[in-house]
Amino acid sequence: MFAPPSSLAGYRRAVRVLFIGDVFGKPGRSLVAAHLPRVKSNYDFIIANAENAAGGFGLNREALEALTGAGVHAVTLGNHAWDNKEIFKLLDDPRIIRPLNASLEAPGRGWGTFTVGNEKLTVVNLLGRVFMNPAYDNPYNALEGVLEHRDLGAVFVDFHAEATSEKACLSYHFDGRVAAVIGTHTHVATADTRFLPLGTAFQSDSGMTGVIDSSIGMSLEGSIYKLRTGLPMKTEVALGRSKLNAVALEITDSKVTKIVRYTYTEDDATGVFEGEVRR
Template sequence: MLRVLFVGDVYGQPGRRVLGAHLPTLRPGFDFVIVNGENAAGGFGLHREAAGAILKAGADCITLGNHAWHHKDVYALMLDENQYPIVRPLNYSDPGTPGVGWRTFEVKGKGGTERLTVVNVLGRVFMEAVANPFQAVDELLERPELAGGELGSVFVDIHAEATSEKAALAWHLDGRVAAVIGTHTHVPTADTRILPGGTAFQTDAGFTGPLNSVIGADPQGPIQKFLTERPWRFSVAGGPAELNGVIVQIEGNRALSVERYRYAEET
């Protein structure tokens, strides 16, 4: 049995700050912590400083998304698998893509050591062209060399824009993975549930970043873009930050419980 905390997209310095201040207080209550670091470096991607801050706060694994390649030093981080346990999106068709799209961890739970596999996939609706995420996960689960429970419990982070795509993937994988949790849209959804086959699902975990913002950005940037219909430079908002996540209790490859988690700094 494993108790897993998944933390939604960390956004810029405010997100790293609230994660660094609050996650250590939560960490003793969990066997494994997954943090999406997609926006941790100034709102776009991940760099060495941001990765170090996320791991120092208590993360066991960092997942990414469509901004995975924004900073050049992420390539070196992905090659250093021992120091930086990063899982980038699985569904890039180029076999030379740096890093890995899934990773299996040996996790010490209350009942002994358990295997937990973290998978990251990108959606395709309203996103850039990538390989089919449904087929990519199917191919992983059906690999002959991974038969017989080699993957252990499987936790999927789907980084996607469309609610329908996230929900469809969860139903497609129901009973075959322990959890499918969505990221990317930065707003926590109220559809937290366990599907009939035992898979925990939430369309979006929400984000970890500035509370008084437009999904992380200072409101004036998005406002001006909508008013003028022209491109506008966005900046990371300041002020208090919030942390959003999902808690999943897993036994074998099934979820026993799932619940939303939110913490907000005082204004």
């Protein structure tokens, strides 16, 4: 084990965080369960967006236990948060962070602070409003409300939104005040991993963890039929080769010092890192 020299009194090892994008249905859960136990010792804290973990729609106890059993410490949600009604029995669990600005009436918590090694890590789940349900509360005001609290440590925001423009604008507005803003919801990973001018780590979308040959996790057959004909058709969680999309962060003194995309498929012997940026 590396020990810092005594001249570096006060030396603090970076806290390593892995954020796994929208885990979609059983294929997504299975890939997390198969892979995460092999790599979880590389991370101090693992977050997964679980809004699609139960059959593509919401979160239930089985899905929560599959993820936490594999090594996930906290889960975030999104616009599908309430799709599976079992969620209402689970929201007392402090590991579940539901959308902060979904509804003033919502049970559970929209942000939570966790102690991770030498650091505090505050996880926030925010919903966007562009091409989303306009009834959601203003995400700027919601995040300002969180930032009024003390001892938040590094603030990690899962900004669950459709439009890349909305994700960029909110992130630049809070640049330097939060450690990271990583987008979710589109299920397509973006290659814009970077630090904003005042130090916030950013990526428009983490991508999903689910079947590759699919309509963002759902079976192609039913999805194409609906789009081609305009007629209703039952769609199901796709089956086949899956991919895990994640973002890995290193945090020191509440600031991100390194951000890198991380992917894994069953074809890989190990995961693949790409797009590493340091500051």
